Structure formats: C-alpha cells, structure tokens
Amino acid sequence: MDTSNKIDIIRLNTSSYQGEDFHQREKEELESKFPVSYQSEVNPSRDHILITNSYSNIDSLDLNEKTKLIIHPNSGYDNFHLDIVQNSPCPIIIGNEIRMNAVVNYTISCLLKHLNKLSSSKEWDSTRTWNRILPENLKILVIGHGHIGEKVTSILKSLGASPSIYDPYKGYTELDNNGAQVVLVCASLNPKSKALIDKSFLDALDSNAVIINGARGKIIDQNALIDFLKLNKESFAYLDVFEKEPYSRGEFSDLNNISPTSHIAGVHNSLNFDIIKFECKILESYFSSPSREDFERENQAALLQNRIRENFLI
Numbered sequence: 419m420d421t422s423n424k425i426d427i428i429r430l431n432t433s434s435y436q437g438e439d440f441h442q443r444e445k446e447e448l449e450s451k452f453p454v455s456y457q458s459e460v461n462p463s464r465d466h467i468l469i470t471n472s473y474s475n476i477d478s479l480d481l482n483e484k485t486k487l488i489i490h491p492n493s494g495y496d497n498f499h500l501d502i503v504q505n506s507p508c509p510i511i512i513g514n515e516i517r518m519n520a521v522v523n524y525t526i527s528c529l530l531k532h533l534n535k536l537s538s539s540k541e542w543d544s545t546r547t548w549n550r551i552l553p554e555n556l557k558i559l560v561i562g563h564g565h566i567g568e569k570v571t572s573i574l575k576s577l578g579a580s581p582s583i584y585d586p587y588k589g590y591t592e593l594d595n596n597g598a599q600v601v602l603v604c605a606s607l608n609p610k611s612k613a614l615i616d617k618s619f620l621d622a623l624d625s626n627a628v629i630i631n632g633a634r635g636k637i638i639d640q641n642a643l644i645d646f647l648k649l650n651k652e653s654f655a656y657l658d659v660f661e662k663e664p665y666s667r668g669e670f671s672d673l674n675n676i677s678p679t680s681h682i683a684g685v686h687n688s689l690n691f692d693i694i695k696f697e698c699k700i701l702e703s704y705f706s707s708p709s710r711e712d713f714e715r716e717n718q719a720a721l722l723q724n725r726i727r728e729n730f731l732i
Contacts, residue, residue, distance in 0.1 A: 424455045425486065426466040431473040440690055447694050452701050467704075469697065472497060481507055489700050491693045493517050493684060494634070495722060496607060500730055503722055509714055510722035513696050514565050517684030522569045524632045524683035525602055528656040529553070532628050554578030557624070559598040561614070562605030562633065563588040565719075570604055586610070587732050599624045606725075607634035608732050617642040626652040632683035635659035647675050658683040 427448055432440055445456035460466055462480070467487040470476065476497050479485075488506070490498070491513035503510060534550045553574055560571050563585035574581045582598075583590040585605065595601070601623065605611050615629070615638040623629075627650070631638055640661045647653055651674075658679045670676050700717065707713035714721055725731045 424453045426457045426461060426464050427454045427469065428457055428460050428466050429469045431471045433471060433473070435685055436690055436693075443690065444694055444697070448697065448701065451698060452705060454701070467701075470497075476502055481505075483507055487511070487700075487704055489513070489697055490722070491516055491696050493521070494607075495731065498722060498731070500726065503726060503731060506723070509710065509717070511700050511717055511720045512722050513693070514720065516692050516696050517689070518565050518569065520686045520689075521566050521604075521632050521683045522573070524658060525566075525570050525604065525630055526573055528630045528632075528677070529600065529602070529628070532654060532656070552578065553600075554580070556599045557597055558582070558600040558602065559584065559595055560602045560604060561585070561611075561637070562603065563590055564604065564606065566633070567602075567604035570602055587727065595619055596622045597624050598622075599627055601627060601629045603629070603631040603633045603637055605633055605637060606732060607636055608727075609730050611637050613637070613639045615639060615643070617645070620646040623653075625650045628654045628656070630656045632656075632658040635661045635663065644670070644673065647673050651675060 429441065429444065448454055449456055454467070457466075460468075460480075462484065465484050465486050467489065468479070468485060470488060470490045471492050472494050474497060477499070481502070485508050487508050488510040490510060493512070493514045493516070495512050498510065533553065536548075554577065556579065558574060558579055558581040560567050560574070560581045561584050563571065563583050567583070567585065571581055571583060581602075582592075582594045584593045601615070603615070605614075611634075613636065617639065620642055623646075629638075629643070635657070638657075638661075643655060647655060653675055655676045656679075657676065659681055660678070663681060665678060670678055700720075703716050704713055707716060714723075718724055722731070
C-alpha cells in the first residue's frame, strides 16, 4: 500500500476491556475513511496523529512540528500535565462525550436503586405500601456542571427535584452541603477539587446521606469517607473510582454501607464502536477544516487547551 501521501495514525495504548480485535477494527475503519496509515510507532520523518488513552506516557513523547493532532478518546486526562498542554504544537482533543451517557446512567441508577427498593408481591397487598423516597423530597448537591453534571441535573429536575450545584468554573460558586442528603460527584479532578469531600465536608451532611462518585476518586478523602460510613450506619456510598486503583481486597470489608465497582461507570457494550465513531468525527473535522483555527473553533468544547485555568487544568 502506498503510504507516501498519507499521514500516520499512531495508536499508543488500548485498555484491557477493549478486546484483542479492537486495533484491527480501528485500523480498518480509519484507513477506509481517511488518508491515513495506521501504525504502532512514530516515524520521526513523517507527519502523524496520535491516539492516546489514560495509560499513555505523554511525558515520554517527542511532540514537535510533525505531530499534527492528538486525539484522546477518554474523559480523564490526568496524564496530560499543564506544561505539555501549554506547549503542545497541535490541538489536543478529549473524548468526554463518548462515556457521558453511560456515566450519567450509572449516577442516576445508583440513586434510584438506593431510594426505590422494589419488591414483588405474590398475593395482592391491600395496604399498597411502598417505602420509598422521591428525589423531590431530598436535599441534593451536584458537584460539577460540565457535560455529565448538566445532564444529571436535568434528569433530577425532570423528577421534581431542586438540586443545588457547585461548580466555580460554571458560575456556581456557593457550596451548599450543610444537611445534604444526596451528593453526586460529576466533576473533573484538579487542585481545587482534590479532596473537596473531606472530613469537614462529610460532617456537614445528613447522617443518612448517600454519596455517589463515578467521576474521580481523589475528589473524596477516602479515609474520611470510611470513618463517616462507620459512624453513620444509615449512610451509603456508591464508588466507581478510588484514590488508588485498583483498590485492595479487604479495603472496605468491614463496611456494609458501601458499594464499590471497578471503574465501570463509563464502560458499556457499544463503547468500542463509540470510540471509533468519535475518532472518525474528529478526523472528518480535521481533514475538512481550512485551518487549525477553524478546526479548534469547531471543536472548542473538546479542546484540552480550553481547560487551562490559572496554573492548572480543570
């Protein structure tokens, strides 16, 4: 195959859940639609586009004028340090939208499961009782009002709830956690959100509070949360992310009021398809845009350079 007039696509890493055939599927799809040559290593003499993920060692990359674009089809970008983003010779596009609906689904599913325990009746129960709590009767705090937090908030409002929101980068600067009965974490990790949910935060909550985190583990001080759960037996935590991953066996063994999962909130049956679909959308925009400025304007919501605030990434 003649690749002399094509730009190289370099796929640096894949995740274990993507399966053995993902590379081949991705290669066939991208090469069939765009003037690209799918490769596993960078040829320093050729223009290239990098596809990264959370396991990619970004610090080790030689980013230069030959690097035309970085596509990061993940919602997390902790491995991109500020100086790399600031000095990048090319746009860096992140794939927040890929897992958005799945994480929203996880968050709302955990909440409704907790509030609405449904049991069937083999015989007609004339009392017609259902011991459940409606979201509209709870004080709910949503932390983060980005693409996920905004959807979560919209769903809660459709159920009659009036959640308070905390996201200083979206204009929601008041943190109203006093007496909160539900805390939904939908934020990214940055120096100001790290350990936001600490002992003082937890002590201000209702003693029956439910905390759901499908966002970033380090937003919660895990030891403080464990102490809170031990003290408040009617409280509950649904955690899909942790300070250290994978979490160790027995870490929560003496707690009956916690439900840990293995960073699966964004994983779903069509994820591989959605990743490739997102990559195709970005490449279509890249190859059709008259200039870098036009490309960045069209993809401004996904441009990592637009997440620089003060001296960190939000």
